[in-house]
Amino acid sequence: MDSDKQKDKIAKELEKLELEVQLANEQKAVANNSKASAKNMNLSSVEQNDAIVKNDFQLFSGIFLFLIGIIMLFEHVKVGTGALAFLGLGAGGFGFVILPLLVGLGWIFYNPKNKIAWGVLALSLIIIFFSVLSSLIMFFPTMSLLSTLTMLIPLVFGIVLMLKGIGGPKVLSQNISQNISQITNNNSKK
Numbered sequence: 775m776d777s778d779k780q781k782d783k784i785a786k787e788l789e790k791l792e793l794e795v796q797l798a799n800e801q802k803a804v805a806n807n808s809k810a811s812a813k814n815m816n817l818s819s820v821e822q823n824d825a826i827v828k829n830d831f832q833l834f835s836g837i838f839l840f841l842i843g844i845i846m847l848f849e850h851v852k853v854g855t856g857a858l859a860f861l862g863l864g865a866g867g868f869g870f871v872i873l874p875l876l877v878g879l880g881w882i883f884y885n886p887k888n889k890i891a892w893g894v895l896a897l898s899l900i901i902i903f904f905s906v907l908s909s910l911i912m913f914f915p916t917m918s919l920l921s922t923l924t925m926l927i928p929l930v931f932g933i934v935l936m937l938k939g940i941g942g943p944k945v946l947s948q949n950i951s952q953n954i955s956q957i958t959n960n961n962s963k964k
Contacts, residue, residue, distance in 0.1 A: 833939025836932045843929025850925060851912050871905055874898035 878895030881888060937946065
């Protein structure tokens, strides 16, 4: 009887060991699959990163050329003053534009909590700003084609080098799509 019990005990131990070995083999297979998938993921990310090359030299030289082009462009633009054509006042006075400003200031001095007074003041300041801005007249003097190209080529090459420096059109489109998806996710959460 003792031998039968020992045989049963040994059989149970063997079954237990077989189950443990089978479990260990399954875990090993899962680990190998996850390592292989991680390798594949690393290879695909390396392949993607190889296609996208960011270059600081191109970025900063692009910024430099862009600024040179802007400076050359602004150097050739001539600015003069017009006579308040925005409000149709001609060469006449500036008084009609300042009148709402004075009314708003007086109203605020009388009652500082009045929102309409603050609105009149803000509106008059906006009108004054845009009337001064619109009275400026910008024009290009007559230039030769060579001068125009010399002015615009650094501008264009600067823009292209900046785009290449940040990784090219792929990175730009990826960044735009990521920003759009973040915006839509934020809007959907609200």
